[in-house]
Amino acid sequence: MSQKKVALACTVCGSRNYTVAANPQRTDRLEVNKYCKRCNKHTLHSETR
Secondary structure, three states, X not given: XXXXXXXXXXXXOOOEEEEEEOOXXXXXXXXXEEEEOOOOEXXXXXXXX
């Protein structure tokens, strides 16, 4: 069984930098502080669908 993957996009510039495995029991969107190589700093990344 393969897991569904979702992309994490930077909220500042919009680039999709990371992919993570989706948890089907989670109802809200994932938001994590990650490093954005386009912005060259740590920014908030949110789950895209």
